[in-house]
Amino acid sequence: YIAEYCGHGASKTAFILNGAIGDPFNGKILKVAEKYDTEPSVFGQMETRCPGSTLRILHNAYGCDGERHYYCWITDRTIPLDQLMNSGLPVDRERCVLAVLMLTSRCGLAGLRLSDCGFFNFGALVDDKADAHTVVCIDAGSYGLADPYPANEKGVKRKFTEQVVNKIWRKAKDAKVQLSR
Numbered sequence: 001y002i003a004e005y006c007g008h009g010a011s012k013t014a015f016i017l018n019g020a021i022g023d024p025f026n027g028k029i030l031k032v033a034e035k036y037d038t039e040p041s042v043f044g045q046m047e048t049r050c051p052g053s054t055l056r057i058l059h060n061a062y063g064c065d066g067e068r069h070y071y072c073w074i075t076d077r078t079i080p081l082d083q084l085m086n087s088g089l090p091v092d093r094e095r096c097v098l099a100v101l102m103l104t105s106r107c108g109l110a111g112l113r114l115s116d117c118g119f120f121n122f123g124a125l126v127d128d129k130a131d132a133h134t135v136v137c138i139d140a141g142s143y144g145l146a147d148p149y150p151a152n153e154k155g156v157k158r159k160f161t162e163q164v165v166n167k168i169w170r171k172a173k174d175a176k177v178q179l180s181r
Helices: 039-049 081-085 093-110 156-174
Strands: 002-008 012-018 029-033 057-065 068-075 078-080 122-125 135-137
Touching (some): 078 081, 081 093, 093 122, 093 135, 093 156
Antiparallel strands (some): 002 012, 029 068, 122 135
16 A cells, blocks of 8 residues: 555544555555554444444554554544535535534443544545535544443433533634534
């Protein structure tokens, strides 16, 4: 493959894999970290707990480039929502925020507590056949997985609103997305 740099976060770098037409990893994303990252494990468990809410982990392994060792995994390709919302394309920004709100609530109920609700941690799956794209979580955050809990448990809605929804409202306001509560 030829790996083309496409972005990075605090602890990992992402590359688009360019290979032969028809190759299963052609056009997918290779994420590389200098040390073990829990994201593949967390997202693998989320595939069972809440299918379609996070990136699929297509392969993960340790890699070596000369003397340095890396933890690597391959995922589906997405366009991070912050990039999509600021692309100048006709994007329904309110709908993007709504998708993030719905997704974080589904993930939270399944046990994934997201530490950073920035729009760069969510992405629209790249699919040539789609008019509307599925939004998924593209970063597992730092909390790992907790036990799933029922939505009607006392205090859960209030806690979720305080810890997650209010952050997303602020991020939407910062992104100049006009929302009404």
